[in-house]
Amino acid sequence: MAGKKTITVFGATGAQGGSVVKALLQDNLFSVRAVTRDVTKPTARKLKEAGAEVVCADLDDETSVKHALKGAYGAFVVTNFWEHMDKDKEIKQGKQIADHCKQLGLQHVVYSGLENVHKLTGGQLEVLHFDSKGIVEEYSRQIKVPMTSVRLAFYFENLLTLCKPQKCQDGKTYQLVIPMGDIPMDGISVTDLGPIVCSILKNPCEYTGKDIGLSADKLTIKQYAEIMSEVTGKTIVDSKITPEAYAKLNFPGVQEMTSMFLFYHMRPDRNVELTRKLNPDVQTFKKFMEANKEAFKDL
Template sequence: MAKLITVFGATGTQGGSLVRALLQDSNFKVRGITRNVDSEKAKALAQKGVEMVKASTDDVSSLEPAMAGSYGVFAMTSYWELMDQAKEVEMGKNMVDVARKVGVKHFVFSGLQSVKKAIGKPCPHFDGKAEIEEYMFASGLPASSVRYAMYMDNIFTQTTPQNVGGDEYLWHIPVANQKLHMVYTSEAGRAVAAIFKNPDEYIGKSVGLAGDERTVSQYCDILNSHLAPAKVTPSPMTPEDFSKLPIPGADDFAVMFEFLQTDHPCYSVDETKKLDQNTIDFEGFVKANKEKILAAMNKNTSH
């Protein structure tokens, strides 16, 4: 009998990728959780056989029917929606509590490490998820955590190289010459699906998902080999410089970039490839998205 996996954020990047992976496996049935079951994305999933259910992590009464009957649950929270760490933690704990109540057998949470514990500086969008992770593992709920490295996909939006004239672009990722893990989030669902398929190996563990590990200069070389005549160069920007940018959460991101330059981040390309042998590296990502990356870059101008 197929096991029911309930996926929060089913119409988003992480959840949507997992839904696509689960739909390829007859051992699973999929329930998608969204706040708007009438959206075009929700309707498209319903047409593919996903049971779409309306629920919200800040409405506890909606969570029990959303998870009822589920073998597994993929849970995630968003700091950036409210930019309120305490509220994010409350929502995460709500999901853990309800999952325990209804008897979920495998709860997989999209978590992150505690930057504050690692380097002594607060980074709310990491620290809140770390607090939820800690609560989850202490609760006795059979659970795993998946920690996504920096999204390759963010090159389309938040981390698009900035045009500085002609075909020249600067990429503002302030991690100096340290290697940076990245993951193609839109394709990472296969690895998460594999965690649900192997509960004995992954319950009680955290997995850092990554498809590549290079310096920003090396990532730029890959971009330049496929996007010529565009030339992308690493920005000399420091985390302190980044903190002064006029964007929401600039301070938070600056501390994150400082953390990513230390030995603390726990991501593993090898572990991710063990889960999904077809994990896509940065070159594969660029080849698959060349026109989309160029379109995003052409819209961008220098700060």
């Protein structure tokens, strides 16, 4: 590990951070400092066994964040709105990390960002978990943090959990309840993020200062459903639900999700070609489904 530049990875035991740690360790160009709130949990111990330096930090604890960044060449930064669903808290966390990255002289920060939708739409649409990250992006640029922002598309993994197919009244057919109509929706597996971040960190001159929209596939909900049907052998269709009807569903965060899908209607910039350049092995939705079809056997 001696002589290698250190990359601090926040959220190292989460989906995004975990993918980044795995890819950096496999590439072996950088030493990896994996940041987690609990260094004793099994996932953290596994990272240490794999060769990462595992350190404890809480995004609400400024001293621990600074310690995690001290001496690092670069960082991967991700914050989790869904943990607290507080826009202001996420902005505070993100700005605080940006301040420390600047003060400590980090040379390349890859930030898991998103658009400031409220600003882009002149206040007509507000997507809290996008807007907070967009504000942090803007702040980081203002204080001249050498940053690349990666903006992920809709996670394919959501179709296994929050947005999994729902059984229809006939007991045989399933439907995807996603209010996109016939507008294509970009998607990507979060597991494919790591090699992308690794490529960006290895090419700072090419990517520092850029906002990169990531996507592995641009499909309509009907096309997602057709692929799911083909792979699982089940009949899965697009429910054709409207945003107005979707907003009336009863689950936590439904308004936030409705606003997100309305922003997706505007076709935000997500670049499949660049995504494949950064990670040639990125999975199409069909490949993702083939790898995860067991998750649908108990539908």
